[in-house]
Amino acid sequence: MSATQGPAVRIVRDRTIRIKVIDDCGLACTFCHNEGTPVTADNQGRTLLPFASGPGRTGRVSIFAETNGVNFLSAKMNPDMSFRRAIRTVVRAFDAEEIHLTGGEPTLHTEVSSLVAALTGMGLSVGMTSNGERGRQVMPECSAAGLNRVNVSVFGTTAAQLQSVQAERFGSGGLADAKIRAAEQTIRAAVSNGVKASVNIVVPGMAHVDRVVNLIESYGQFADVRMLTSIQDGPESIAAISEVLARVGAEPVLRTFTAGTSDERTLYRGLGGRAVYVKRLLPVRLPDTCASCRFNNDTDCQEGYYGIRLYLTEQGEYMAGVCIQRMDLCVPVTELSRSGIVEEVRAFKDAEIRRLTRQYDAVA
Numbered sequence: 001m002s003a004t005q006g007p008a009v010r011i012v013r014d015r016t017i018r019i020k021v022i023d024d025c026g027l028a029c030t031f032c033h034n035e036g037t038p039v040t041a042d043n044q045g046r047t048l049l050p051f052a053s054g055p056g057r058t059g060r061v062s063i064f065a066e067t068n069g070v071n072f073l074s075a076k077m078n079p080d081m082s083f084r085r086a087i088r089t090v091v092r093a094f095d096a097e098e099i100h101l102t103g104g105e106p107t108l109h110t111e112v113s114s115l116v117a118a119l120t121g122m123g124l125s126v127g128m129t130s131n132g133e134r135g136r137q138v139m140p141e142c143s144a145a146g147l148n149r150v151n152v153s154v155f156g157t158t159a160a161q162l163q164s165v166q167a168e169r170f171g172s173g174g175l176a177d178a179k180i181r182a183a184e185q186t187i188r189a190a191v192s193n194g195v196k197a198s199v200n201i202v203v204p205g206m207a208h209v210d211r212v213v214n215l216i217e218s219y220g221q222f223a224d225v226r227m228l229t230s231i232q233d234g235p236e237s238i239a240a241i242s243e244v245l246a247r248v249g250a251e252p253v254l255r256t257f258t259a260g261t262s263d264e265r266t267l268y269r270g271l272g273g274r275a276v277y278v279k280r281l282l283p284v285r286l287p288d289t290c291a292s293c294r295f296n297n298d299t300d301c302q303e304g305y306y307g308i309r310l311y312l313t314e315q316g317e318y319m320a321g322v323c324i325q326r327m328d329l330c331v332p333v334t335e336l337s338r339s340g341i342v343e344e345v346r347a348f349k350d351a352e353i354r355r356l357t358r359q360y361d362a363v364a
Contacts, residue, residue, distance in 0.1 A: 002233040006252065006255075007222040007252035007253050007254050007255045007258070007266060007267070008253070008254050008255070009225045009254075009255050009256075009361075009362040010254060010256045010257070010362060011176075011259055011353060011356045011357055011360070011362050012256060012257070012258055012271075012303060013106040013255050013258075013259050013260060013349055013353060014258050014259060014261045014263075014307055014349055015095065015096050015097040015098055016096060016099070016100055016127075016307060017087075017091065017094065017095075017096045017098070017099055017100070017212055017307070017308050017309070017310055018035070018073055018099075018100045018102050018307060018308070018309045018310070019034045019077065019099055019100070019102065019309070019310040019311075020037065020077075020078070020102050020103060020104065020309065020310070020311050020312075021041040021076065021077045021101050021102070021103060021104070021106050021109050021112070022076045022103045022104040022105065022106060022108060022109045022113060023037065023039065023041070023074040023075075023076070023102060023103065023104040024040075024041070024076075024103070024104050024105060024108045024131075024238055024346055025058075025060060025104045025105040025108070025131070026105060026108070026133050026156075026179070026262055027105070027131050027133075027166065027179065028055065028059035028060045028061070028166050028167035028169060028170065029060075029061075029155070029165065029166060029202075029232050029247075030061065030165055030231055031165065031202060031204060031231070031233070031307070032060065032061055032062065032063065032081070033062060033063050033064055033231060033303075033324050034060070034061075034062035034063075034065070034104070035074070035102055035103075035104075035114050035309060035311070035324060036050065036061050036062070036065075036068055036070060036309070036324030036325070036327045037041045037062065037065065037072070037073065037074040037270050037311065037327070037348065038051035038054075038065040038066060038070060038073060038074075039052075039054055039056060039060045039061070039062055039065075040054065040073045040075070040186075040314070041056075041057065041058050042056030042057055042060065043056075043252060044056075044073075046329055049071060050065065050066045050067070050069075050070075051065050051070060051073070052065070052066070053065040053066040054088060054299075055167050056141065056277040057069075057269060057327075059166075059167030059168065059169040059217060060167065060172075061167075062202050063080065063231075063232055064324055064325050064327075066325065067325070068323075068325050068326060068327040068328070069326065069327055069328030069329075070327035071327075071328070071331075072311070072313040072314065072315070072317075073313065073314045074104075074244065074311055074312065074313070074314075074317065074332075075312045075313060075314045075316070075356050076109065076312070077109075077115065077312045078111060078115075079091055079111055079115050079117070079118040082316070082318070083115075083118065083312075084118060085188075085338055085340065086310065086312075086318035086333045087119065087122065087124075087310075088122070089119075089333050089334075089336060090308060090310055090336070091122075091319055093162040093336055093337070093342045094308055094342065094345060094346070095346065096124075096135070096308075097124065097125060098125040098126070098127060099119050099124050099125070099126050099127075100126075100127045100128065100129065101115065101126065101127070101128040101129070102128075102129050102309075104130075105130060105131055105133050105134075106128050106129070106130055106131065107128075107130050107133050107137075107138050107186070107218075108133055108136040108220075108339075112138055112142060112280065113138060113141035113142045113144070113145045113147075114145070114359075116142050116145040116146060116147050116281070117145035117146065118144075120145060120146030120147075121298075125148050125166060126146060126147055126148055127149045127150065127151070128142075128147060128149070128151070129150075129151045129153065129200065130150055130151070130152055130153065130186060131152065131153045131154075131155075131179070131183060132152045132153075132154075132182045132184075132185065132186030132187070133179070133182055134181035134182070135150070135152065135182065135186025135187075135189055136182065136185040136186055136188075136189045136191065136213055137181075138188035139186065139190050139193050139195060140189070141192050141200050142172075142195070143190075143193035143194055143195050146162075147194035147195050148189050148195070148196060149195060149197070149198070149352065150186070150195055150196070150197055150198075151198045151199075151200045151226070152183055152186050152187050152190075152197060152198070152199055152200060152223075153183075153200045153201075153202070154180075154183045154187075154199050154200065154201060154215055154219065155201070155202075155211075156176075156211055156214075156215070157180065157211075157215060157218050158180070159173040159174075159176035159177045159180065159215050161211045161214070162171075162176040162179060162180055163176050164207075164208070164211070165202075165204065165208075168277070169214045184219075187199065187219065187222070187223050188222070191222060191223065197223045197224070198223060198224045198225070198226050198277070199215065199219045199223050199224065199225045199226065200228055201215050201216075201225065201226065201227050201228065202227075202228045202229075202230050203227050203228065203229065203230060203237050203240045203241050203242070204230040204233045204236070204237055204238050204327065205230070205233050205236040205237060205239075206236065206239065206240045206243065208240060209240055209243050209244055209247065210246045212227065212240075213247050213248060216244070216248055216270065216274065216276060217248075220270065220272070220274035220275070220276065221274075223351070224275045224276075224277060225274065225275070225276050225277065226265070226276075226277040226278070226279055227241050227276070227277070227278050227279065227282060228246065229279070229280045229306060230240065231278055231281070231302045231303060232302065234302070238280075241278055242243035244320065245268060245276070245278070248270040248271055248274070248276065249270055249271040250268035250269065250271075250276050250315055251268060251269055252266050252268050253266075253267045253269050254266070254267040255267075255269060257282075257360075258307075259283060259349060259353045259356050260305075260307075260345070260348055260349030260352045260353075261304075261305060261306050261307045262281045262282045262283070262284040262303060262304030262305055262306050263279065263282075263306060263307075264279070264280050264281075264282050265280070266278050266280075267325060271362040281302075281304055282304060283298070283301070283304055284304040284305050284352075285301070285304060285305055286305050286322065286344055286345070286348055287344070287348060288340075289305075289322060289323075289329065289341065289344060290305065290323075295325050295326070295327060301325065302325065303323070303324060303325065304339055305322065305348075306323075306324075308320055308321070308322065308345065309322075309324070310333070310343070311330065317332055317334075318332070318333040318334075318335075319331065319332055319333065320332075320333055320336055320341070322345075
């Protein structure tokens, strides 16, 4: 492949459902969207909407919670019959093959390996996004239950680097150091137990370039590294990622589009053959649902249509969501078949497969 040709292009159909299995988290990232829901611990007993977006007692934030119309608090999912029933419904509705566990922090869930076992027992592939708080402890059981991969969010190699993207309660360097060690232990535990591991790094802006370069050099020896744009920092985040790529001498190899979502990622090879991925969000919109949305413009829609998410409310109702900026669009799983969203999403995926294969002359 010559430099003028650019990377190869691959088109894959979206077959993933993200499920928020727990709201608890021991970190307090300043850019956290918390999957669109408020921080449950900071909103207990609140009767007036909108919910507080933070930071509250926990120091955590949910950057869209005051503006996205969310009207429920997220509860912990359990591997019971109602969980299995909800999973079967959304999987069949959207032709999914993979479930991705999110939070909060999934490794804090006391039954996370049982959740994985329930899902793999249904023939589904299971992934997880984690900051690694208890990954070392739960990874052996999760691996035995069939966990396929874990994306570990890492924010620094020093206490100061982690503190730069955390709430004030991380003034204790000892606490930050412990979180950094836990993340590294999770990655090593995943690899040693046969679980694919990737390191996720959110890049807010140019002030974080040195931190991210250090992370790539530290973790790139034994895991893939993925840089993610910061939703709320937009162009500054993109510019910082470009600077990091230049600093590590990375060259693009493969560009992958997940047809039917805003997810696009490019594989780069850095110095020493390190695998570095860059994940970007494209301006993808659902044709009907997004058409009249107040955020449907070049500046306010920050994630685009990213895919289906599943939540459990404190009242015990499973909800399917299409957008973390428009949580008012969430639909009870029991009403999915009457909502129209299933037909729209399926048709949209088909249309995106056709559009992208034509545009890039690629094979889906």
